[in-house]
Amino acid sequence: MLEGLLIGLQTALSLQNLLMVIGGCLIGPLIGMLPGLGPMSIIAIMIPVAISMGDPSAALILLAGVYYGAIFGGSTSSILLNAPGVAGTVASSFDGYPMAKQGKAGKALTVAAIASFAGGTIGAVLLMVFAPALSSVALLFHSAEYFALMVVGLSAIAAFAGTGQVAKAMLMTLLGLIMATVGEGALFNLPRFTMGIMDLQSGFGFITLAMAMFALPEALFLVLKPKVMAEGDDGEIKDLRITRSEAKSIAPVVGRQSIQGFFIGVLPGAGATIASFLGYAVERNIATKEEQDEFGKGSIKGLAAPETANNAACTGSFVPLLTLGIPGSGTTAILLGALIALNVTPGPRLMVDEPQVFWAVIMSMFIGNLVLLVLNLPLIPYIAKVLMVPRNYLIPFILFFTLMGAYIGQNNATELLMLVGFGVFATALKFADYPLAPLLIGFILGGMLEDNFSRSMQLYDGVAFIWERPMTLALLVVAVLLVLLPSFRARRAKARAQGVAEGD
Amino acid sequence: MALDRWIALILLGICLAYGYTAWFTMDAGLAPFMRRAPIWPSTFPKVLSVLAIVACLIILLGLEKSEPKEADIDYRRLGEYHLGQAVLLLVLMVVYALCLRPLGFLFSTVGFLMIGSAILGERKWVIMALVSIIATGVVWYLVQEVLGIYMRPLPGFIGG
Numbered sequence: 001m002l003e004g005l006l007i008g009l010q011t012a013l014s015l016q017n018l019l020m021v022i023g024g025c026l027i028g029p030l031i032g033m034l035p036g037l038g039p040m041s042i043i044a045i046m047i048p049v050a051i052s053m054g055d056p057s058a059a060l061i062l063l064a065g066v067y068y069g070a071i072f073g074g075s076t077s078s079i080l081l082n083a084p085g086v087a088g089t090v091a092s093s094f095d096g097y098p099m100a101k102q103g104k105a106g107k108a109l110t111v112a113a114i115a116s117f118a119g120g121t122i123g124a125v126l127l128m129v130f131a132p133a134l135s136s137v138a139l140l141f142h143s144a145e146y147f148a149l150m151v152v153g154l155s156a157i158a159a160f161a162g163t164g165q166v167a168k169a170m171l172m173t174l175l176g177l178i179m180a181t182v183g184e185g186a187l188f189n190l191p192r193f194t195m196g197i198m199d200l201q202s203g204f205g206f207i208t209l210a211m212a213m214f215a216l217p218e219a220l221f222l223v224l225k226p227k228v229m230a231e232g233d234d235g236e237i238k239d240l241r242i243t244r245s246e247a248k249s250i251a252p253v254v255g256r257q258s259i260q261g262f263f264i265g266v267l268p269g270a271g272a273t274i275a276s277f278l279g280y281a282v283e284r285n286i287a288t289k290e291e292q293d294e295f296g297k298g299s300i301k302g303l304a305a306p307e308t309a310n311n312a313a314c315t316g317s318f319v320p321l322l323t324l325g326i327p328g329s330g331t332t333a334i335l336l337g338a339l340i341a342l343n344v345t346p347g348p349r350l351m352v353d354e355p356q357v358f359w360a361v362i363m364s365m366f367i368g369n370l371v372l373l374v375l376n377l378p379l380i381p382y383i384a385k386v387l388m389v390p391r392n393y394l395i396p397f398i399l400f401f402t403l404m405g406a407y408i409g410q411n412n413a414t415e416l417l418m419l420v421g422f423g424v425f426a427t428a429l430k431f432a433d434y435p436l437a438p439l440l441i442g443f444i445l446g447g448m449l450e451d452n453f454s455r456s457m458q459l460y461d462g463v464a465f466i467w468e469r470p471m472t473l474a475l476l477v478v479a480v481l482l483v484l485l486p487s488f489r490a491r492r493a494k495a496r497a498q499g500v501a502e503g504d
Numbered sequence: 505m506a507l508d509r510w511i512a513l514i515l516l517g518i519c520l521a522y523g524y525t526a527w528f529t530m531d532a533g534l535a536p537f538m539r540r541a542p543i544w545p546s547t548f549p550k551v552l553s554v555l556a557i558v559a560c561l562i563i564l565l566g567l568e569k570s571e572p573k574e575a576d577i578d579y580r581r582l583g584e585y586h587l588g589q590a591v592l593l594l595v596l597m598v599v600y601a602l603c604l605r606p607l608g609f610l611f612s613t614v615g616f617l618m619i620g621s622a623i624l625g626e627r628k629w630v631i632m633a634l635v636s637i638i639a640t641g642v643v644w645y646l647v648q649e650v651l652g653i654y655m656r657p658l659p660g661f662i663g664g
Contacts, residue, residue, distance in 0.1 A: 052652075052653070166568060167559050167562040167563050167567070167568045168508070168563060170555075170559045171512070171515065171556060171559035171560060171563060174552055174555055174556040174559055175515065175556065177552050178519070178522060178549070178552050178553075178556060181548065181549050181552070188545040190545050192530070192545055192549070193522065193525060193549075220590050220593075220594075223586055223589050223590045223593060223624070224582075224585040224586055224587065224589075224590050225585050225586070226586075390626070391624065392621045392624040392625060392626035393621055393626070393632075393635060395593070395620065395624060396593075396616065396617050396620025396621050396624070397617070397639070399593060399597060399620060400613065400616060400617060400620075403597060403600060403601070404643065404647070407604070407655075408647060408653050408655075411653070411655075413601050413602065413604055413605055416597070416598075416600070416601030416604070417598065417601050419597075420594060420597050420598055420601070423594075424594065428507070428511065429511065431507055431579040432506070432507040432508035432510075432511050432579070433508060434508065434511065450548045453543075453548060454543045454547075454548070457542045457543040457547070458541070458542060458543060460542075461542045462542050487568060
């Protein structure tokens with residue numbers, strides 16, 4: 001591991017990669033702050049840039065920096081304007097915004113920055129410990145287990161979608177898998193489902209789909225319903241210091257939430273958003289009575305908990321991506337797509353074949369978190385001015401960048417028409433409350449899922465691999481349970497509700 | 505019927521067509537030697553089509569109860585939002601896609617950015633023109649020189 005660390009440090013400290021970290025950590029917060037634009041849109045827009053750099057380490061470092069930078073930036077607008085830029089920072093506004101209204105905006109931003117830094121850094125340490133362990137286990141897996149593992153991942157994403165949403169998330173995942181079968185597969189060399197259209201011969205473009213699913217609907221939503229900017233304080237942000245006793249009181253919160261957030265992030269389907277809400281709820285429950293009354297009215301513990309948890313969860317979500325090659329969230333799915341486009345296949349072999357990519361990303365996380373802390377903390381008052389960029393200029397630019405991203409990937413104007421078409425479709429899906437991330441995850445995993453399925457079918461001459469390999473069987477049973485469990489629980493809750501009311 | 509069930513109905517149609525292709529028409533062109541393999545190009549799509557049809561039906565028949573949620577945008581009152589602006593911007597994107605080749609990158613992009621801002625209600629023409637021209641120039645330079653991807657800058661008749 002020491003050797004890996006040194007390789008990673010060497011790669012991460014090269015001039016180009018340092019610039020990437022700093023660039024990512026500047027772009028991320030800048031855009032993450034804008035209400036309504038999530039990390040997925042930004043990363044989708046950044047992908048063409050990252051891919052054309054041609055260096056997988058640099059690309060992943062840039063995109064990862066943008067990712068946690070966006071989460072960091074999202075908390076700034078949550079605190080100052082009560083307008084979370086990112087779903088993962090909604091919980092930060094519960095206590096952050098009241099603090100800002102009391103004139104303690106500077107203190108709130110400092111707490112958020114320190115909590116994010118600690119969450120991200122502790123998360124990176126945990127990633128360093130757990131990823132190699134998990135990937136050495138994963139090296140024992142055969143294609144049958146890989147197939148089963150991906151099924152588990154995909155069903156977990158559907159299962160975590162929330163009450164009444166499981167079928168929708170499942171349908172979206174399946175739709176993504178179906179779209180992945182369009183075009184010529186590597187295994188058969190036969191065009192499938194192209195309907196005779198030449199442009200579909202190579203399948204749907206991943207960048208086009210990512211833009212259409214995330215960036216375009218978000219931009220259209222901004223046009224349809226301009227986010228109302230809550231009146232913040234007078235814009236003066238001063239007194240960034242926190243006292244020693246405050247630091248002491250948030251230290252245990254940060255410690256607990258880093259670990260909890262990290263492990264929630266590792267689970268597929270549960271990302272920064274769930275981690276931050278859960279972190280907030282847990283900390284409120286275990287706080288003392290007096291502190292509990294503070295929650296929601298500007299408690300620094302209530303701000304530190306979600307801020308730590310969401311950054312730790314971001315880092316945690318890299319574990320399944322880097323060790324198994326299975327993304328658990330929309331954002332990591334986009335990162336996976338970018339890596340595949342750069343000819344790197346994440347998975348257990350990554351640590352063996354391309355250790356510099358693996359370790360450089362982890363090392364860059366330490367550097368990135370430090371950059372976020374030292375660069376952004378003093379700059380926050382100025383960066384907050386970005387929120388004033390008139391949307392009349394902003395929206396045409398966002399649309400232009402989505403178009404450019406789809407265009408320079410394929411150099412084909414038909415791709416742009418597909419982008420608009422899918423974008424309209426995705427907006428309709430968003431209206432009807434269908435989750436969009438599962439579709440993209442399904443689309444990206446589709447090829448690998450089918451390859452592993454086919455390989456196991458060939459090896460066992462049929463579907464016998466399902467019961468002849470106990471591990472595969474166990475994983476598939478878990479997958480079925482994951483999908484069935486939420487509806488079973490809902491039924492039981494309903495049956496119970498007909499009787500006596502339960503206390504919580 | 506609510507929008508989510510209409511969408512499920514449309515997707516059901518797509519899945520049925522997909523399933524029909526996978527189950528009945530796709531294997532016709534399969535080479536004889538491939539028929540002996542345990543897996544055909546249609547095997548995986550067959551499984552997917554069945555699962556997707558089941559999922560569509562669950563939503564369509566309302567088998568999974570969900571509590572109504574406060575949506576960000578209520579599509580039933582779509583007319584109250586800036587629907588016109590959104591549709592015009594989509595039309596503008598299509599026009600941009602069609603103009604990119606014949607008009608060249610520089611003209612199309614300046615036009616796109618300016619008309620886009622104008623649709624959203626901006627009327628400071630000089631600032632708009634300056635911002636659009638500078639941004640177009642910078643992006644063109646980055647794409648052309650830094651990323652090394654060729655895009656025709658000017659219309660064909662000027663010699664771009």
